[in-house]
Every structure is written in C-alpha cells, then in structure tokens.
Amino acid sequence: ESASQRVSESATLPAPPSPLPAPRSTLPETLDFITARTEFYTHPTALPTVERGSIKLDLHRRDFTINTLALRLDGRHYGELHDYWGGFDDLRQGLVRILHSISFVDDPTRMLRAVRYEQRYGFRIGKRTLELLLAARPLIDRISGDRIRHELDNIINEENAAQMLTRLHELGLLEAIHPDLSWDDWLHSQISNLEPLDPDPAWNLGLDWKEIPLKRALIYTLWLIRLPRAQARGVIKRLRLPRALKNPIRAACCLWSDLPDMSEAKPSEITARLEKIPSLAIYAAYRAIDDPGPSSRGFYGIRAALQAYVTRWRDxxxxxxxxxxxxxxxxxxxxxxxxxxxxxxxxxxxxxxxxxxxxxxxxxxxxxx
CATH class of the missing domain: 1.10.246 (Serum Albumin; Chain A, Domain 1)
Incomplete structure (x- = not known):
C-alpha cells in the first residue's frame, strides 16, 4: 500500500468527537485558609484583639447567626454542619440576628452590615436585634470615618444600593453618622435609575474616576450635590472621602447652587463657568437635572446647555x-x-x-x- 493511498484513506476518516465542555463550577474563584481565632474588645467600638482559638470560639466572633455556619471537610465527618447558635433556622426563616446583646456595642459598623444583609437577601432584622440596634445607634459617632466609609462603599457596590440607603435612613443610621447626611425620595430615584451606567464618551469619564469606580464616585456626588457648601464639607470630613472625590463634590455643590443664575446666561458665559469644573461634577449635575425635584426652577434648559458644552462648546x-x-x-x-x-x-x-x-x-x- 502506497503512502499516498494511506493519506487519501486517512483524509476521509471522520473527525474525532469534540471534547465535552467542562462542567461549570459553583465554587468561588478563591478560598481563604485561616487558623481558628477568638477575639475580645478592650472597650466599646475598639478594633478587636485576636488570638488563636477553637472553631466554636471562631464562629462565636461572627457578626450574625447566619454567618456562624461551618461544614466539616475531614474524612468521615465530611459535610457535617456546625451550627451552635441556630444560624441554619435563621437562614431558612430569613432572619438577621446578632449573637449576643452587646454585639453592636462592640462593633457599631455591624448595624450597617445588618441592613446590607437584610436588603440583599430580602430578610428581616429580628425584633430583639432591631431593639439593640436602635439602642446602640449613638455609638456610630465614635467610629472612624474610614470604617464607616468602607461599609458605605460596600453598600454602594450592591445592586439595590438605593433600597439599602433608604433603610439606613428609616432606621436613623444616616443621621447618626452625620446630621447632614440626608436621604429622600429624590435621591432614591436618582440612585435606583443610575444603571446601566454608560455615559457618552464625550464626558471623558470611563469606568473609573481617578481609580474610584464611577458608580461609587457618582453616588457620593449626587448624594451631596444639593447640600450647601459648608454642610457638604462637614460630611466629606466625617466620611474622610478621598481627595479624588473632595474637589468634584465641592465643585458640584457650587455648580448646583449657580444653576438658576445660568438659565439666562450666554454660551460663552456658561463655558467660562464650566471650564474649571471636573467632568464628574458636571455629569452629576446633568444627571440630577433629569429629575430635579419640585424646585426645578427651569433647570431643563440648563441640562441641554451642559450637554452642549461637553459635546461642542468646549472644543x-x-x-x-x-x-x-x-x-x-x-x-x-x-x-x-x-x-x-x-x-x-x-x-x-x-x-x-x-x-x-x-x-x-x-x-x-x-x-x-
């Protein structure tokens, strides 16, 4: 048999079957391996002191019962559930419940996390847990701005951030953070309608604003844009907002207060006013004017001017x-x-x-x- 015949015959053979696609895994992309630990607080609101401990002590330091569940992975005990505080029943009932009566005293940021879990999963905060939360509310004033902002950042990153922030307002937690950290139906509407967030490239915003996710940067700016400048400065200081947000938020507050005077201004006057303002501040005002609330004062004409500035006038x-x-x-x-x-x-x-x-x-x- 010639080589050419063998090649010809092999060319007519059916192709081997395609490999089956790999099954999709529901496991997380990363796993953290830690040593079981225990912790104690030297005084209310302090960061905990951590030491090595048993698995039970480790689970006892969790914030809520639904976070105290653990599965064994060893040998014949594989899959056994450790549930010392009724977390599995709370999970089935959709209940957010703290482990002990001074949990919010030890760490007041747990109040913000309680709301985040409640709203994320459609759960409810347990009756006694809610009573303890309301009683511990004043302790939020002792928490550093960095820690509070970290919790607010986590909330803002959530899909239903507007509902979570509304719930914080209903429980008086926003006011406990700062008296001027207000919330209303207008803000709820603004944040709810924020996504999909895909601004025209003419705004020069991209997906991030100076390494801060655009959604987060825009929510903070919209949140404070209607405040008088002095009050906005107070909130910025309390939350220790990064420098990349301070200037745009201050500029947005100034711009918002100037908008009524710009309604009759010439394009050249508007351009001169906007050229020194960060694009994030202008975009926040543009979004806010889309639903300016009862005191619109003819803002819609200004909205068109802001867009004209970005797309034509400034060039x-x-x-x-x-x-x-x-x-x-x-x-x-x-x-x-x-x-x-x-x-x-x-x-x-x-x-x-x-x-x-x-x-x-x-x-x-x-x-x-």
Whole structure:
C-alpha cells in the first residue's frame, strides 16, 4: 500500500468527537485558609484583639447567626454542619440576628452590615436585634470615618444600593453618622435609575474616576450635590472621602447652587463657568437635572446647555492664533488672551459664523487695542 493511498484513506476518516465542555463550577474563584481565632474588645467600638482559638470560639466572633455556619471537610465527618447558635433556622426563616446583646456595642459598623444583609437577601432584622440596634445607634459617632466609609462603599457596590440607603435612613443610621447626611425620595430615584451606567464618551469619564469606580464616585456626588457648601464639607470630613472625590463634590455643590443664575446666561458665559469644573461634577449635575425635584426652577434648559458644552462648546476655538497676532504687529502680552477670548466668545454666542466675519472682528479689536 502506497503512502499516498494511506493519506487519501486517512483524509476521509471522520473527525474525532469534540471534547465535552467542562462542567461549570459553583465554587468561588478563591478560598481563604485561616487558623481558628477568638477575639475580645478592650472597650466599646475598639478594633478587636485576636488570638488563636477553637472553631466554636471562631464562629462565636461572627457578626450574625447566619454567618456562624461551618461544614466539616475531614474524612468521615465530611459535610457535617456546625451550627451552635441556630444560624441554619435563621437562614431558612430569613432572619438577621446578632449573637449576643452587646454585639453592636462592640462593633457599631455591624448595624450597617445588618441592613446590607437584610436588603440583599430580602430578610428581616429580628425584633430583639432591631431593639439593640436602635439602642446602640449613638455609638456610630465614635467610629472612624474610614470604617464607616468602607461599609458605605460596600453598600454602594450592591445592586439595590438605593433600597439599602433608604433603610439606613428609616432606621436613623444616616443621621447618626452625620446630621447632614440626608436621604429622600429624590435621591432614591436618582440612585435606583443610575444603571446601566454608560455615559457618552464625550464626558471623558470611563469606568473609573481617578481609580474610584464611577458608580461609587457618582453616588457620593449626587448624594451631596444639593447640600450647601459648608454642610457638604462637614460630611466629606466625617466620611474622610478621598481627595479624588473632595474637589468634584465641592465643585458640584457650587455648580448646583449657580444653576438658576445660568438659565439666562450666554454660551460663552456658561463655558467660562464650566471650564474649571471636573467632568464628574458636571455629569452629576446633568444627571440630577433629569429629575430635579419640585424646585426645578427651569433647570431643563440648563441640562441641554451642559450637554452642549461637553459635546461642542468646549472644543470651539477661533482660527486666529498668537502667531497671527504677532504677524499683525501686536506685541505679546495680556492683550493676546483678551483678543483670542473675545473671538472665541463671538463664535460661541453666534455673533460670527465664518472666517471672514472673524477677520472683520479681529481688525476692529486690533484697532481698538
């Protein structure tokens, strides 16, 4: 049998069957291996002191009973459930319940986590747990801004963040964090309708704002945008918001208070006002105006102006350059900027519409100079 015959015959053989797809795993992508630990608090609201301990002591330091369940993985005990505090029954009943009466005293941030679990899973906070939560509410004032912000960040990252924040408000926890950390139906609507969050590329926002997820950055900005500047500064300080958010939030508050005065402003005046403002602040105002609430004061016309600034106005520039002015005999100096700004404003306000009209205006400005 020739080699060519063997090749020909092999070419007609059916292809081997495709390998079956690997079964999808429901396991997490990562697993943490830790030593069983116990902990104690030297005083209320302090961070815990941690020592090695038994599995029972380790589970006892959890925040809620539904987080105290453990499965054995060893030999013939594989799959046995450790449930010392009724966590499995609470899980079936949809109940968020703390392990001991001073749990919220030891760590007041557990109050925020209780709400997060309640709203995430559609559970309810147990009656006694709720009583203890309300009693411990003033202790939140002793928790550092960094720890509180970490819990708020976790809530903001959740799919139903608006409902969680509404629940925090209902329980008086937002006011306990800071008296000016208010919440209302307008904010609930804003945050609920935030996603899908896909701003036009013209806003230059991307998926992150200076390494902060855009959703989180925008929620904090919308949350504070209607506050007077002094009150916003107080909340920013209390939550120890990062520098990347401080300036946009302050700028957004200033912009929001200025919007009524901008309703009759020329495009050139609006452009001059917006050029120094971070795009996150402008975008937050743009989103907020979409549903400004009962005191809209004609904001919808301003919303169109904000979009026009982002998509057109900020990129408009005159044909004339500084080199052209020098060629016309003008010495470099402050007059350069004044003339170029006047030319640009004329384009923005529709006073000139072509290059010839720009030259006519330039001639007049040079004569006046």
């Amino acid at each position: 408009i520039a005159p044909h004339t350059t500084g080199h052209d002015l020098q060629a016309r005999g003008l010495p470099p100096g402050p007059k350069f900027k004044q003339i170029l700004t006047t030319l640009r404003n004329a384009w923005l306000d529709g006073e000139i519409e072509n290059a010839d009209q720009e030259v006519e205006l330039l001639d007049r400005l040079i004569r006046e100079a």
